[in-house]
Amino acid sequence: MKPSAQRTIRLAAPDFSLGPTLRSAQLFRARPENEGYVVHAGARRITVRQANGTLDVAGATEAFVRHFFALDERYEEIAARLSHCPELTEAIEACRGIRIMRQDPWECLVGFVCSQCCNVPRIERMVRALCEAAGAQAGKDARWRAFPDPGGLPAEAALRRLGVGYRAAYLSRLNAPWMRHWLHGLRLQGFESARDALRSLPGVGEKVADCVLLYSLGFRQAFPVDVWIRRAMQETHFGGRRAPDRDIQKLAADRFGRDAGYAQLFLFHHWRTRKIR
DNA sequence: ATCCAGGGGGATT
DNA sequence: AATCCCCATGGA
Numbered sequence: 070m071k072p073s074a075q076r077t078i079r080l081a082a083p084d085f086s087l088g089p090t091l092r093s094a095q096l097f098r099a100r101p102e103n104e105g106y107v108v109h110a111g112a113r114r115i116t117v118r119q120a121n122g123t124l125d126v127a128g129a130t131e132a133f134v135r136h137f138f139a140l141d142e143r144y145e146e147i148a149a150r151l152s153h154c155p156e157l158t159e160a161i162e163a164c165r166g167i168r169i170m171r172q173d174p175w176e177c178l179v180g181f182v183c184s185q186c187c188n189v190p191r192i193e194r195m196v197r198a199l200c201e202a203a204g205a206q207a208g209k210d211a212r213w214r215a216f217p218d219p220g221g222l223p224a225e226a227a228l229r230r231l232g233v234g235y236r237a238a239y240l241s242r243l244n245a246p247w248m249r250h251w252l253h254g255l256r257l258q259g260f261e262s263a264r265d266a267l268r269s270l271p272g273v274g275e276k277v278a279d280c281v282l283l284y285s286l287g288f289r290q291a292f293p294v295d296v297w298i299r300r301a302m303q304e305t306h307f308g309g310r311r312a313p314d315r316d317i318q319k320l321a322a323d324r325f326g327r328d329a330g331y332a333q334l335f336l337f338h339h340w341r342t343r344k345i346r
Numbered sequence: 347a348t349c350c351a352g353g354g355g356g357a358t359t
Numbered sequence: 360a361a362t363c364c365c366c367a368t369g370g371a
Contacts, residue, residue, distance in 0.1 A: 182354095185351090185352080185353035186350090186351060186352090186354085186366085186367085186368090187350095187352090187368070188351040188352085188370075189352075190369090190370080191351075191369060191370085192351095232369090233367085233368095234366075234367030234368055235354095235365090235367050235368095236366090236367080237367090238366090239354085271354090272353085272354065272355090273353095274353060274354045275353090275354095276353060276354085277352090277353070277354080280352075293352070295351095295352035296351070296352070296353095297352065315360090337352070341352085
């Protein structure tokens, strides 16, 4: 028994918006539950709610929560630097308090390989199916499942039966026990080097690589270009005409620099939530 | 019914 | 380097 991890803890969380952060499609195992959220991460089941600038959390230590939600990051400084870009001011205001979380790289990689060419609800379904099929029971409740370890995913045919479609081939090829260690090793490399290494993996192109770099390996200069970002950038910087992803990437790197990842998440979440609904 | 969803890979031009 | 085409699936 681990009473320290099950007790509810309260911590200050200034410049942080829990709901928008968990609804910004950085991760695919969070869901609302009575006034708060349940977040599954690795083998943890974390319940969290926010009130008056504080966070009430159960299922994780304070140190984990601070790191996971990036509460140590100097948020106002980032927002202040990006506020010099007029095309972001509306998005920054609408997304104030959204933070880029720090996920486990393996879980992040699998999630974004699943993400290709499908919408968020379906991604969440696929990830849930993977956990239910191959995740270890992680608590007394048999429904709480850990995220499957690298090497622990079902075989390709079984993956297909779970509804992941053509992504089954990618996932089965990524499913090697050494992947966790290999992914962590990328933190020691430079941005471009780590990006090239990720892109050498099956099912991992520029976009998925950038998501893994940004959401799990700490590279805040990454700027994943998906359909929403493409629209937003073409609208704000290319006169509404379609532009090559290369040009979009270059512009983002020059203009947003080390904060490109935050610029991306602000634009993504703002444009997506504006059109959806 | 047709289009779209946080794409990637391979072939052709 | 730009442009098809295909990959599987579910929701709008």
